[in-house]
Amino acid sequence: MKPAIIHDKNRVSLKPERKTDFRLWIFFGLATVTLCAVFISNLSLGATSIPIHDVTGALFGPDTDNYNQIIVHYQRLPRTLIAIYVGAVMASGGVILQTLTRNPLASTSTLGTNAGASLFVVGGAFLFDFGVEAQGLAALAGAFFGFFCCLSVARMAGRSNDPRGLSLILSGVLVSMLFVAITNAFLLSNPMKRSEFLGWVTGNINHAYIDRLSDFWWIGLLSLLTLFLTARPLTLLLLGTEKAQSAGVNVKGITRIALAATLLGSGSAVAICGPVGFIGLIVPHMVRPFVGNNVLSLLAASVLVGAVVCLIADMGARLFFQPYILHTGLFMDLIGGVVFAFIVKRVYLARAAL
Amino acid sequence: MRYLPTPGRSLDGRKVLRFENGTEIRTQNLSTALLLTLCICLLAAVSVHLGQTRISIQELLEALSGSVLDEEQDYALWTIRIPRLLMAFMVGWSIAIAGAVMQSLARNPLADPGLFGLNQGATTMILLLIVLVPAASKLMIMSSALIGGLLVATLLIWLVGGGARTHGLAILLMGIALETVLSSITSLLILYTPQEVSYALADWLAGSLFNATAENVLTFLPFFVFSFAGILLIGPCLSRYELGNDAAMALGLSIRLTRPLILGFAVLLSTAAVTSVGPLTFLGILAPHIAAFLTPLKGRARLFISGLVGGLLVISADVLTRSLESDIPVPIGLSLTLIGVPLFILALRLQAINRQTQH
Amino acid sequence: MLKVRNISVRYDKTFVLQELDTEFKTGRLTALIGPNGCGKSTLLKAMMDFLPLETGEVLLNDHNIRKLSRKQMAREMAYLPQECQCPDYMTVGELVELAGYARYAFGSGPSKRDRELFADALATVGLADQASQQVNKLSGGQRQRAWIAMVLAQNTNLVLLDEPVNHLDMKYQYAVLDLVKKLCRERGKTVIVVLHDLNLAAAFADEVLMMNAGRIIAKGSTDTTITDHNVRSTFGLDADIFNHNGRLVCLPCEIAGETVLS
Numbered sequence: 001m002k003p004a005i006i007h008d009k010n011r012v013s014l015k016p017e018r019k020t021d022f023r024l025w026i027f028f029g030l031a032t033v034t035l036c037a038v039f040i041s042n043l044s045l046g047a048t049s050i051p052i053h054d055v056t057g058a059l060f061g062p063d064t065d066n067y068n069q070i071i072v073h074y075q076r077l078p079r080t081l082i083a084i085y086v087g088a089v090m091a092s093g094g095v096i097l098q099t100l101t102r103n104p105l106a107s108t109s110t111l112g113t114n115a116g117a118s119l120f121v122v123g124g125a126f127l128f129d130f131g132v133e134a135q136g137l138a139a140l141a142g143a144f145f146g147f148f149c150c151l152s153v154a155r156m157a158g159r160s161n162d163p164r165g166l167s168l169i170l171s172g173v174l175v176s177m178l179f180v181a182i183t184n185a186f187l188l189s190n191p192m193k194r195s196e197f198l199g200w201v202t203g204n205i206n207h208a209y210i211d212r213l214s215d216f217w218w219i220g221l222l223s224l225l226t227l228f229l230t231a232r233p234l235t236l237l238l239l240g241t242e243k244a245q246s247a248g249v250n251v252k253g254i255t256r257i258a259l260a261a262t263l264l265g266s267g268s269a270v271a272i273c274g275p276v277g278f279i280g281l282i283v284p285h286m287v288r289p290f291v292g293n294n295v296l297s298l299l300a301a302s303v304l305v306g307a308v309v310c311l312i313a314d315m316g317a318r319l320f321f322q323p324y325i326l327h328t329g330l331f332m333d334l335i336g337g338v339v340f341a342f343i344v345k346r347v348y349l350a351r352a353a354l
Numbered sequence: 355m356r357y358l359p360t361p362g363r364s365l366d367g368r369k370v371l372r373f374e375n376g377t378e379i380r381t382q383n384l385s386t387a388l389l390l391t392l393c394i395c396l397l398a399a400v401s402v403h404l405g406q407t408r409i410s411i412q413e414l415l416e417a418l419s420g421s422v423l424d425e426e427q428d429y430a431l432w433t434i435r436i437p438r439l440l441m442a443f444m445v446g447w448s449i450a451i452a453g454a455v456m457q458s459l460a461r462n463p464l465a466d467p468g469l470f471g472l473n474q475g476a477t478t479m480i481l482l483l484i485v486l487v488p489a490a491s492k493l494m495i496m497s498s499a500l501i502g503g504l505l506v507a508t509l510l511i512w513l514v515g516g517g518a519r520t521h522g523l524a525i526l527l528m529g530i531a532l533e534t535v536l537s538s539i540t541s542l543l544i545l546y547t548p549q550e551v552s553y554a555l556a557d558w559l560a561g562s563l564f565n566a567t568a569e570n571v572l573t574f575l576p577f578f579v580f581s582f583a584g585i586l587l588i589g590p591c592l593s594r595y596e597l598g599n600d601a602a603m604a605l606g607l608s609i610r611l612t613r614p615l616i617l618g619f620a621v622l623l624s625t626a627a628v629t630s631v632g633p634l635t636f637l638g639i640l641a642p643h644i645a646a647f648l649t650p651l652k653g654r655a656r657l658f659i660s661g662l663v664g665g666l667l668v669i670s671a672d673v674l675t676r677s678l679e680s681d682i683p684v685p686i687g688l689s690l691t692l693i694g695v696p697l698f699i700l701a702l703r704l705q706a707i708n709r710q711t712q713h
Numbered sequence: 714m715l716k717v718r719n720i721s722v723r724y725d726k727t728f729v730l731q732e733l734d735t736e737f738k739t740g741r742l743t744a745l746i747g748p749n750g751c752g753k754s755t756l757l758k759a760m761m762d763f764l765p766l767e768t769g770e771v772l773l774n775d776h777n778i779r780k781l782s783r784k785q786m787a788r789e790m791a792y793l794p795q796e797c798q799c800p801d802y803m804t805v806g807e808l809v810e811l812a813g814y815a816r817y818a819f820g821s822g823p824s825k826r827d828r829e830l831f832a833d834a835l836a837t838v839g840l841a842d843q844a845s846q847q848v849n850k851l852s853g854g855q856r857q858r859a860w861i862a863m864v865l866a867q868n869t870n871l872v873l874l875d876e877p878v879n880h881l882d883m884k885y886q887y888a889v890l891d892l893v894k895k896l897c898r899e900r901g902k903t904v905i906v907v908l909h910d911l912n913l914a915a916a917f918a919d920e921v922l923m924m925n926a927g928r929i930i931a932k933g934s935t936d937t938t939i940t941d942h943n944v945r946s947t948f949g950l951d952a953d954i955f956n957h958n959g960r961l962v963c964l965p966c967e968i969a970g971e972t973v974l975s
Contacts, residue, residue, distance in 0.1 A: 105527070110530075153464075154464075156698070156699065156702050167462070167463075167464050169527075169530075170462065170464040170465070170469060170526065170530075171464055173469060173530050173533075174464065174466060174468070174469065174635060174636060174639070177468055177469075177633075177635045178635045178636060178687065178691060181633065181635060181685065181687050181688075182685065182687070182688055184556060184559060185685035185687075185688065187556065188553075188556055188557060191553065194553075194556075195549070198544070198545060198552075199545065202541045202545060277534075278534075324546070327541075327545060330538050330541055330542055330545070333534060333535075333537070333538035333541070334535060334538045334539075336534060337531050337532070337533075337534035337535030337536075337538065338531075338535060340527075340530065340531040340534060341513065341528060341531035341532070341535075344524065344527040344528050344531055345513070345528075364806060364810070365806035365807075365809060365810055365828070365831050365832065365835070365844055366804045366805065366806025366807060366844040366845040367806070367844060367845045368845075372822075373822070375818075375820070375821035375822065376817070376821045376822030376823045376824050376827070377820075377821060377822035378822055378823075461798070461800075586820070590814065593800075593803070593807070593811060594811055594814060596798075596799070596800040596803075597797070597798065597799060597811070598794060598796070598797070598798050600758070600761075600763060600792070600794040601792075601793075601794050601797065603761070603763060603783060604761060604787065604790070604791060604792035604793075604794075605787055605811060605812060605814050605815065605867070606783050606784040606786070606787030606788070606814050606815030607783060607814065608782070608783040646802060650802060650804075651802075652802075652803070652807060
């Protein structure tokens with residue numbers, strides 16, 4: 001092969017060819033259509049099926065006398081919006097963390113962020129009787145706290161020069177385990193409040209939390225905007241710090257901004273409906289084969305697909321176990337664990353075989 | 355006089371005591387072990403002393419030498435405090451050793467028995483048992499925990515392919531995956547069982563030393579005794595494991611044979627501990643690290659001294675828990691972290707400073 | 714005497730070794746040579762019984778190694794893996810002491826003779842003064858020699874080394890191989906070593922075994938086997954082979970076919 005071709009190949013990974021460009025557009029088109037379809041069906045399907053014209057009616061000027069429209073407006077729509085918010089924010093967080101740590105297993109749930117946020121919320125509510133706004137602030141602070149605990153444990157114990165940043169994942173899981181244990185201890189101390197928070201702690205997408213969404217939605221939006229703005233330098237970061245630096249990227253600054261945006265976003269998501277784990281882990285892996293490694297398209301695709309996955313999981317949690325409604329967070333955890341095992345088998349065991 | 359060890363020097367110049375059959379004990383390790391034992395005795399005295407009913411040191415010594423205390427003191431000492439103390443030590447010992455073993459097996463300083471899903475396997479099994487058979491006996495709970503832990507271990511070995519070629523890290527990551535699935539099942543149980551059952555389950559999960567009775571101590575005792583056999587048998591294999599699978603096999607270690615053995619040993623110890631006081635995260639990592647900071651360790655001595663440090667940590671965490679008076683009972687895991695983590699950081703800082711002055 | 718009978722090994726669907734037949738004579742230093750991924754390391758691992766064999770058998774002194782326990786094998790054969798990892802805490806002395814494992818009786822430690830062997834191994838590689846240092850803090854050349862000391866301390870007749878001079882500078886490459894050759898000459902050990910550099914093989918090996926794509930291309934004494942024809946069929950590379958003051962030198966000239974890199 002001639003050197004010129006090798007050079008061209010290098011450029012392809014950063015700037016898609018026209019052919020892949022075309023595939024990208026198809027993918028995004030399909031994802032958007034799916035999102036709309038899932039959105040509508042999430043509103044119409046449930047314990048009682050609601051006809052489409054009632055759904056559209058509820059969306060554009062609800063009729064307060066129509067029972068169906070009331071259900072859609074006050075129960076299903078809030079739930080759906082929360083699912084979309086959580087899915088989009090968590091998935092984008094996963095993309096950014098996987099890019100920054102260059103580790104396929106990184107996500108907000110494996111790096112201690114979710115557990116830290118929920119510990120702070122529960123701790124605040126149980127010790128100091130925090131209201132909703134204060135709980136939101138506590139969640140944001142907790143997300144940072146959890147992540148930095150994970151970082152410091154990894155830095156102190158994992159002194160080995162681990163190429164794939166595995167000690168980070170291990171310390172993240174450990175920190176999460178500890179935080180979850182402490183959260184449970186808080187829950188036990190007050191049986192009255194326990195029943196209020198028990199569902200929240202396992203990650204529950206529920207219409208009751210719509211007040212929280214209306215308080216915190218702008219945080220997630222802001223974080224997503226910031227991430228989209230930093231997507232281009234982040235793509236260069238994938239090639240390694242030195243390479244990115246030589247291409248003119250302020251590595252430290254970009255890393256800090258992206259990290260802060262991610263942590264704030266996921267903290268706000270946890271504040272709304274508790275730690276819904278593993279979307280951040282799964283979704284980037286689902287979209288990567290279609291859109292490649294460019295962070296901008298990865299982010300956009302993850303936001304769309306994250307929302308879709310979360311909506312589908314929510315629908316599954318409501319429909320499969322009727323008359324019970326399973327907690328969406330638990331449902332995601334179950335699926336997430338299996339996917340995690342699958343990734344380990346594909347990524348780590350396949351390489352170990354040779 | 356044949357069986358007395360003779361002093362000598364090891365290959366890298368450390369002072370050792372050498373026995374007739376060639377086994378060696380490093381003098382530094384021996385003195386560290388003695389020092390740790392002394393610390394444990396002191397803390398034990400403090401722990402027994404602490405509480406509503408006052409028992410002075412003098413009375414304690416008299417009680418231990420056979421004389422009878424008044425009824426209240428007698429009850430406090432023999433029914434509550436001594437079992438609790440013994441339990442704390444044995445649990446710390448077991449988890450620390452399981453952690454040290456797992457770190458060698460996975461070749462990673464962050465491997466904790468909890469990370470492999472072993473604890474979670476035991477927990478899930480116990481919760482299922484409590485839900486299905488509310489009147490289960492201690493023995494049934496213990497054995498179901500063991501079955502749960504062993505099931506997870508078998509599943510792990512099966513999932514990673516069982517062969518000698520798989521990397522220790524793969525086992526660790528697969529363990530995390532299993533842990534996630536199992537913990538979501540646990541949450542399911544807690545969420546969807548009736549309120550009282552759910553509360554009982556959560557209470558059990560939080561775990562504490564409060565329900566350590568003489569009976570519990572007796573159930574734990576066989577595992578404690580068994581751990582010594584394990585140390586003797588497994589100790590020498592571990593440092594060879596850390597060289598990598600191929601090098602270990604070339605040195606004469608059969609991975610296919612010893613890996614299930616080592617995993618089973620860790621399962622027994624950690625599930626027994628989980629059944630008795632609930633999961634204690636981080637202890638499995640902290641204890642071996644602090645031990646290695648105190649004195650250079652390998653082989654059997656590493657397990658033994660890690661166990662002592664683990665016991666010491668849990669006893670001191672228990673003392674802390676009991677001396678803090680608050681509305682919310684401080685979970686033992688939290689006070690363990692409060693004590694262990696600063697020690698751990700201190701040890702690492704000192705090590706770093708030490709390294710700098712050497713250069 | 715180590716014999717390899719008709720062995721095939723495969724990873725997934727691709728055969729890495731295909732019906733290989735050879736034998737390694739006692740007291741000789743044999744170099745395994747071939748391009749990346751041709752199965753050199755796999756051959757070593759197969760001879761150590763680390764891999765399941767598709768066909769064939771490996772005979773050690775006419776015993777199938779499948780029938781031997783790991784300890785029995787460790788008393789006969791020592792092996793140095795390509796990538797050596799060592800925990801941070803371990804000192805050179807501790808590393809060397811690990812080698813004795815296979816010789817201890819149950820529950821006992823090193824005998825006096827074992828300890829002499831350890832000290833001798835350290836002295837042989839010239840690390841007697843560094844025994845108390847941590848392995849990971851040594852320089853690359855010293856670290857490699859520490860590992861070789863471990864292999865020596867195992868005190869076996871057969872020694873298998875997988876690319877022992879990788880990542881070493883020119884001086885240490887020669888020093889390490891010189892040491893290996895001396896062991897072969899003075900102690901009658903049989904050494905099989907994977908090498909990448911034909912010139913090093915020519916300088917130190919008694920015999921070379923050239924491989925490509927899981928098959929043996931040529932085997933024989935160094936002088937007669939390293940020829941431009943064999944080099945071309947092994948590496949797909951035209952090379953000038955000439956004799957310079959009694960030493961074989963191999964200089965690559967040109968890539969033989971366009972198929973090599975595509």
